[in-house]
Amino acid sequence: MRTSSGFFKPFLFIFICLICAMLWTLQSITPFYQYLENDDKITQKKLSMDQLPLPAVAICSKLPYTQAGLNTFGSAINQDFVLQYMREWLDPSTNQSPDYVTLSSADQKRAENTVIQLLPAAGLKQRLSQLLPKCQDFISSCTYQGQTMSGFECCSNVEPLATLNGMCWIFNNESVQENSIDYPQGIQITFQIPKNSFISNYQSSHPGLEVYLLSPEIRDRVRWATELERAFHLQDKKSVSVLLQQEIISDLKRPKDCGNSPGDALASDKAVPNSTYVPCLIDAIVSQCSCVPLVVVLWVLQGAIESTFLRRFNVSSICTVNEYSRCAQKYMEYARPKLWYYSTPSSYEPLKSSVEKCRRTAQMPCQRTVYHAKDAHERDLPQEYRNTQDFVSRFSLDYDTLVVTDTTISADMDLLGLLTVFGCNLATLFAVGHIIWTLSSCLCDRCCSSHNNKIEPREPIVISSPIRTSRQLPPLEIRRGSTIDPNKTLRNGSQSSAHQQDETSGNKDT
Numbered sequence: 001m002r003t004s005s006g007f008f009k010p011f012l013f014i015f016i017c018l019i020c021a022m023l024w025t026l027q028s029i030t031p032f033y034q035y036l037e038n039d040d041k042i043t044q045k046k047l048s049m050d051q052l053p054l055p056a057v058a059i060c061s062k063l064p065y066t067q068a069g070l071n072t073f074g075s076a077i078n079q080d081f082v083l084q085y086m087r088e089w090l091d092p093s094t095n096q097s098p099d100y101v102t103l104s105s106a107d108q109k110r111a112e113n114t115v116i117q118l119l120p121a122a123g124l125k126q127r128l129s130q131l132l133p134k135c136q137d138f139i140s141s142c143t144y145q146g147q148t149m150s151g152f153e154c155c156s157n158v159e160p161l162a163t164l165n166g167m168c169w170i171f172n173n174e175s176v177q178e179n180s181i182d183y184p185q186g187i188q189i190t191f192q193i194p195k196n197s198f199i200s201n202y203q204s205s206h207p208g209l210e211v212y213l214l215s216p217e218i219r220d221r222v223r224w225a226t227e228l229e230r231a232f233h234l235q236d237k238k239s240v241s242v243l244l245q246q247e248i249i250s251d252l253k254r255p256k257d258c259g260n261s262p263g264d265a266l267a268s269d270k271a272v273p274n275s276t277y278v279p280c281l282i283d284a285i286v287s288q289c290s291c292v293p294l295v296v297v298l299w300v301l302q303g304a305i306e307s308t309f310l311r312r313f314n315v316s317s318i319c320t321v322n323e324y325s326r327c328a329q330k331y332m333e334y335a336r337p338k339l340w341y342y343s344t345p346s347s348y349e350p351l352k353s354s355v356e357k358c359r360r361t362a363q364m365p366c367q368r369t370v371y372h373a374k375d376a377h378e379r380d381l382p383q384e385y386r387n388t389q390d391f392v393s394r395f396s397l398d399y400d401t402l403v404v405t406d407t408t409i410s411a412d413m414d415l416l417g418l419l420t421v422f423g424c425n426l427a428t429l430f431a432v433g434h435i436i437w438t439l440s441s442c443l444c445d446r447c448c449s450s451h452n453n454k455i456e457p458r459e460p461i462v463i464s465s466p467i468r469t470s471r472q473l474p475p476l477e478i479r480r481g482s483t484i485d486p487n488k489t490l491r492n493g494s495q496s497s498a499h500q501q502d503e504t505s506g507n508k509d510t
Contacts, residue, residue: 085111091166162298186398
């Protein structure tokens with residue numbers, strides 16, 4: 001007959017399994033949604049350094065030509081609408097300025113034809129070298145490591161570079177280090193642009209300079225050209241002083257490409273000296289816009305991209321201002337760090353598919369250095385600089401601290417982490433369930449067995465006599481008056497037989 005314990009145990013087992021499964025499901029919902037949302041996990045730590053290299057300084061003029069350079073092209077280029085078109089063509093970020101006013105379609109067409117005639121693609125490098133300012137045209141002096149040098153000496157550390165923010169000049173000297181012993185020293189650059197190089201019937205003042213700070217360790221010049229962030233604006237007769245704090249940002253959301261630590265990210269970038277992400281975007285531009293952006297042509301001419309890069313394209317025309325703003329600029333903006341992981345709009349399918357393809361297949365930078373201005377002051381220059389009509393400005397930078405912020409960005413929940421959480425929750429809950437099942441089963445067995453036991457009378461214990469065998473000896477009889485010798489032993493019945501023989505002989509004598 002089945003006991004109540006055996007009847008209750010299956011229901012208890014099923015109940016515990018259902019409770020464990022329900023709790024596991026509830027605990028797994030949150031990490032599953034974290035995995036679907038693909039949120040970032042940001043961790044930061046402070047690193048105290050003995051020395052730090054000072055950043056490279058990108059100096060970008062908002063007036064990308066000189067009056068002397070314009071005069072070499074004749075009077076056709078010295079027209080207001082042509083000059084505005086020229087600025088937009090050389091500086092694609094001009095149309096993002098708050099005070100930007102677009103040209104009329106008629107003026108834009110006339111300016112476009114004029115620029116094409118004066119700056120043909122065949123002799124573009126030579127013609128632009130006549131138009132653009134030289135380093136000595138705007139750098140007056142510089143001071144670093146306690147030494148003040150002339151503009152000519154400073155320009156030995158300067159190289160021109162076309163960027164998404166126009167024509168810039170990169171001041172970079174890797175030997176300039178800030179250490180804890182000589183700290184602080186920093187860099188100071190004084191700019192002076194003669195009035196004759198910018199004053200005309202259409203230009204009464206210089207629009208100023210923009211200064212960007214870049215990592216001096218970057219070898220890919222295209223990264224310099226596309227990673228300009230946090231501009232410092234220099235106005236006439238003003239001095240800007242900045243105290244910096246360095247932050248190193250490592251993107252570990254792509255462990256296959258960037259590894260699992262900041263050291264792995266740095267090693268990955270050094271192993272791939274030239275990122276393939278921007279060239280991938282350029283391929284999409286040529287395919288969708290049927291033209292090549294001017295900045296890409298200048299990269300090839302300046303050696304930032306290999307000279308054979310443009311040979312793969314059948315298109316040879318340079319994008320006009322209208323073609324760039326209407327089509328190419330949408331793609332090039334995704335080369336900026338702020339849009340590296342920005343979701344692409346679904347309304348423009350070619351852009352969305354091209355950007356997502358480049359993000360998926362191309363090698364993007366894994367680590368970058370950002371400089372935060374902890375303290376920035378703008379002051380008037382001394383009186384001796386304010387008595388001239390030339391554009392004069394000064395920029396000074398130094399580290400506020402030699403403590404570096406090491407920031408790591410990783411996926412809040414990746415696939416491996418999700419499976420780990422699922423497995424740990426499953427093992428924990430069912431281990432607890434097994435313990436509960438074992439304790440409940442033992443308790444149930446004890447309670448149910450004590451409840452079902454009945455007191456019954458004991459049966460008498462009967463000891464049956466052993467079965468007599470053929471070799472079993474007869475009962476030992478002790479005659480009255482006889483004694484037993486304890487020294488005698490009985491072996492296989494021999495002693496008894498001898499005793500019987502004695503008795504027999506005695507009877508005969510009697």
